[in-house]
Amino acid sequence: MKAKHKNIVRFLGYCSDTQGEMVDCEGKLVLADVRKRLLCFEYLPKGSLDKQITDASCGLEWSKRYQIISGICDGLYYLHQNHIVHLDLKPANILLHDNMMPKIADFGLSRCFDEKQSQTITSNMLGTIGYLAPEFYARRQITFKLDIYSLGMVIIEILTGEKGYADIDNVLERWRSRLDKSQEDKQLVQVRVCTEIAIECTDFNPAKRPDAHHIIDRLGATRNADEFATETEANSSSSVPKV
Numbered sequence: 001m002k003a004k005h006k007n008i009v010r011f012l013g014y015c016s017d018t019q020g021e022m023v024d025c026e027g028k029l030v031l032a033d034v035r036k037r038l039l040c041f042e043y044l045p046k047g048s049l050d051k052q053i054t055d056a057s058c059g060l061e062w063s064k065r066y067q068i069i070s071g072i073c074d075g076l077y078y079l080h081q082n083h084i085v086h087l088d089l090k091p092a093n094i095l096l097h098d099n100m101m102p103k104i105a106d107f108g109l110s111r112c113f114d115e116k117q118s119q120t121i122t123s124n125m126l127g128t129i130g131y132l133a134p135e136f137y138a139r140r141q142i143t144f145k146l147d148i149y150s151l152g153m154v155i156i157e158i159l160t161g162e163k164g165y166a167d168i169d170n171v172l173e174r175w176r177s178r179l180d181k182s183q184e185d186k187q188l189v190q191v192r193v194c195t196e197i198a199i200e201c202t203d204f205n206p207a208k209r210p211d212a213h214h215i216i217d218r219l220g221a222t223r224n225a226d227e228f229a230t231e232t233e234a235n236s237s238s239s240v241p242k243v
Contacts, residue, residue, distance in 0.1 A: 003084065007075030009095055009105040010042040044103060046096035053091060053158050062179055062187050064100050065158050069194055070219055071102040076151055077212035079104070080144050083113040087142065089150035090131045091157055111142055119143045130163055135206055145206035151215075152201025155194055165202065171195045190222045 004010075015038040023032045046052070049068065052060055060068075072094060079086055086093075086104065093106040109126050120142045127136070133149035135141065156166045160174070172191055179187045197218055203209050210218075 003079065003082065003107075005075055005078040006101065007071045007103055008078065009044065009103040012040040012042060014039050041105065042103075044095035044097055044105075046098065046100060048092050049094040049096060049102065049154075049158075050091035052096065053161050059161075060100075062175060062191065066187075066190050066194070067100060068094075068096070068102045069155055069158055070223070072104065072151065072154065073212065073215050073219055075102070075104040076147060077216050080147070080212045083115060083117070085111045085113065085142060085144055086147050086150075087111060087126050088128055088131075089147055089154060090128050091154060094154070133206065134204060143206065144211065145209050148201050148209045148211070148215075149206070152198045152209075155198035155201070159191070159195060159198065166195055166198055168192060168195045168199070186222075193218055193222050 016035065017037075018033050018035045020031050021034045022029045023034070025032075053065075072089075076086070076089070084107075086107065087109040088106060089104065093104065095103050095105045097103065111120065113120070122140050122142055124140075126132070126142070127146070127150070131150040131153045133146045136146060153163070157163055159171050160166060172188060172195070175191045176184075176188065179191075197210070197215055200208070200210050201215075
């Protein structure tokens with residue numbers, strides 16, 4: 001499996017060594033060749049994401065959290081474009097560079113699909129409880145939507161510092177007092193859009209979850225378009241029923 005992207009941890013090489021060791025065989029010690037293999041990846045000095053987001057009320061400012069969310073989404077989009085399902089996306093498996101650039105790591109459970117393949121069945125238990133989509137427990141079906149669900153749970157944790165589901169108004173209120181006043185409107189829109197994406201990603205029905213391409217498009221609209229804040233506010237106001 002080859003995956004080269006700025007938001008995917010870089011594989012450097014591997015080591016293989018064989019040594020003679022005394023091992024137990026049917027009650028007798030015998031000399032056996034024992035082979036050990038190690039995979040070598042780049043070193044990420046900031047460690048894993050779970051150590052950085054234990055509490056939304058302190059720690060990383062919004063611009064860094066938004067950068068991390070965007071990077072994770074970019075990395076996952078790259079994987080899905082190359083027919084790779086990660087299957088264990090969680091903060092502990094996202095490593096951070098000096099500049100807080102996120103890199104998806106730990107592909108021990110990942111699956112590579114054929115070009116036209118979109119699902120498969122497994123008899124094994126995969127992933128991590130709390131980040132694994134509910135439908136997997138019933139059908140043991142592997143699809144790209146498993147990663148999307150996990151992504152939603154990760155985004156919620158980045159937004160709130162807590163595991164679980166999010167309410168848009170509560171998230172906005174928690175961030176309002178912490179945002180850069182000069183960019184508050186734009187950043188509040190980013191918080192709202194990220195929360196909406198997270199909620200959509202964790203929909204109980206996998207068919208209603210967005211794909212990675214749609215998520216990238218949604219985030220892209222909030223990165224550079226200053227007028228996006230005004231447009232979103234207008235749309236939100238128009239959707240409120242008049243009394």
